[in-house]
Amino acid sequence: MADSSNGPATPSPRKRADARRNEQTLLEVAAAAFIACGVDAPVRDIAAKAGVGVGTIYRHFPTRADLVVAVYRHQVEACVEAGPTLLASNDSPHTALTRWIDLFVDFLVTKHGLAEALQSDDATFVTLHAYFIDRLTPVCADLLAAAAGAGEIRADIGAFELMFAVGNLCIGANKDPRYDARRVVALLLAGLRLD
Amino acid sequence: MADSSNGPATPSPRKRADARRNEQTLLEVAAAAFIACGVDAPVRDIAAKAGVGVGTIYRHFPTRADLVVAVYRHQVEACVEAGPTLLASNDSPHTALTRWIDLFVDFLVTKHGLAEALQSDDATFVTLHAYFIDRLTPVCADLLAAAAGAGEIRADIGAFELMFAVGNLCIGANKDPRYDARRVVALLLAGLRLD
DNA sequence: GAACATACGGAACCGTGTTCCGATTAGCAA
DNA sequence: TTGCTAATCGGAACACGGTTCCGTATGTTC
Incomplete structure (x- = not known):
């Protein structure tokens, strides 16, 4: 599509x-x-x-979503391609997952209002949400599966849910210095660990 | 104020x-x-x-925030009062913290659009955000301090940051069945544990 | 019941997104 | 170069929601 x-x-x-x-x-x-x-x-x-x-x-x-997607397409695709690369270049899948999520968080945090738009109930933005989910969820799923397969994380969280949560955590990331999206996301990933 | x-x-x-x-x-x-x-x-x-x-x-x-605050004041205050109560009635402060956060999540999740409004960059809603933070952060701080004091959780997260994160995670909670705010929040709290 | 202050209603205004159509112009053929 | 046509453009006009303002209505007091 x-x-x-x-x-x-x-x-x-x-x-x-x-x-x-x-x-x-x-x-x-x-x-x-x-x-x-x-x-x-x-x-x-x-x-x-x-x-x-x-x-x-x-x-x-x-629609506005079309414009936003067009503007950020390159960066989203870069993120998509980074998934397999990180998985190949890291011994621990959990490390790869963490690095990849970091990439995604960096992307969202530096794009003023993007994370907010992704969750906006405005009908204009559902396409935007769909695009991000379509492109990024499969990559995330691979990373999750690898980490779960290696016994590093619990297996009871879906890629969709994780992406959704991480996206949410990036909302308002630059609004208050007391809130650091990266730190909180790290905490969430820590909650995923098994050992 | x-x-x-x-x-x-x-x-x-x-x-x-x-x-x-x-x-x-x-x-x-x-x-x-x-x-x-x-x-x-x-x-x-x-x-x-x-x-x-x-x-x-x-x-x-x-302002709209005044109206929203007026409508939900009772429930917010109930949440404020639940903090000390839970702390007194639970042996483990971490359990009390978890229960209290659950209360807060339940509140947000059942109020369509409230979590979104709390993070809206619309100037109308900064007062709303401020009200929630003013009332709930101190309670959360007490619970966090108790849990940290008992050695149950790491001490490097602030009450503001936790409230902010939990609020964010409640955004879009009813939008997609694949996303369960409660489960993700539980994961975040798990990431806080020391054990 | 008269006088006053308070509160009311909704018309009018403003800023944004969105649509629509007459004017314009690129591309092409003679 | 000139003329034709279809693609494209520009911005006026409309829709919609928040916000302001003031003439009118009504509760309150004496």
Whole structure:
């Protein structure tokens, strides 16, 4: 579903040159706006900064989720690919799991408002949630299975549940210095250990 | 600050009779609306169901947080009082802590949208967050200190951080059957254990 | 029952997301 | 180069929810 539904991902050569240019500009401007205002950056602001009308945004990215996914796709895919790599390069699957979760947490924590958006009940964001789950849950499942197989962790937690929990723990990560998402996530992973 | 700032808490006899009546009606209607639509229930809806104008709501509860706090005050206070009680009635402080957190999780999970609101970056809700933290953090701190003192848990987590984390884990608790906030919170508490 | 303060209602305003259509322009063929 | 056509654009207009404000209504007091 990822690539078949939304054209924006694959800059098909059938598109007009100005359309491709606008799409590119929008991606850059949106990335900047997300850093500045979070993923809820007003549509009009993004349009204005990109020098286009709001209609142009909606034509390229029908929902906000489409835009967010387009902006962060590279980083999510990098995270997907890091899973097997970490598993191969670490003796302990639990270490690999921890490192991978760290990667994910780093990603979420540095993207202002992303973790919040992932849990927003706004219908616009269900696609976003689905994308993250679709891509990352299988990777997490492999890491979990490896760690459980090695007898390092209990086997009674699902990949979905873990991803969901970690995502939640990243919400508001930069709001108060007394809260450190990384530390709490580490605690959760510690709770998973068997020995 | 809790009682000095917002009249709604103390039904001062200086208020007009119709005002007190409206306030009561609003509390009841709001409670029902929160169950039906979550704490984001449209102001106009609540006003309409209560048979008053929107202005009346804003006069009694200037911010949404005021209304939410008024609706849930009793339950929050019950949670506050449960802390010392549990500590007294359980041999193991860790058990008391676990039970108390369970209470808190139950409260959040059954209040549609409350956990989300607690972390909303909407300025309207910072007061709500502050109220919960003000009331519950000290209780949690006592439980943590007792458990740490008994050597049952590590001492390197603050009450604020734990409350924050638990609150976060309750977000979206009823959204997907694969995610069980209670189970994940239990895992987090397990990660705290020393044994 | 008159005068006053208090409280009420809801119209109006504002900021955002979203839709829609007339104007514009890239791409192409003659 | 010029003219045609379809793809694309821009932004006005609409929808919706929160918030403010003030003329009106009503409880309260004397």
